[in-house]
Amino acid sequence: MSKEKIEKTMDFLSSAYQDPQVKGNPELEKMIFAAAHDLEKQGDANLVAAQLCDEIAIYVLGHQRDCPRSLINLFNQLKPAAAKYKGIAVSCMMMPIWF
Numbered sequence: 001m002s003k004e005k006i007e008k009t010m011d012f013l014s015s016a017y018q019d020p021q022v023k024g025n026p027e028l029e030k031m032i033f034a035a036a037h038d039l040e041k042q043g044d045a046n047l048v049a050a051q052l053c054d055e056i057a058i059y060v061l062g063h064q065r066d067c068p069r070s071l072i073n074l075f076n077q078l079k080p081a082a083a084k085y086k087g088i089a090v091s092c093m094m095m096p097i098w099f
Helices: 002-018 026-042 045-062 070-096
Strands: none
Touching: 002 026, 002 045, 002 070, 026 045, 026 070
């Protein structure tokens, strides 16, 4: 994984984490902090994006009225990397069936 991609993803996470609405919500703080920790530990921005996008989607379903805009922005920023990661993962799992 390129260092630029990791830094860019970390910047997205930091930006969302600094939002006052996120700071006031312990569940969101924990979610974003855990993603940043995983990114630092694993170094795979696409995997972290896929996991965090799933968590954000579940959170938004339960908190539609009080979801911070920065969380939606974070989701939109990470979604392309998450979709790419999931597409590759599904392709790898389906390879024995296809050929």
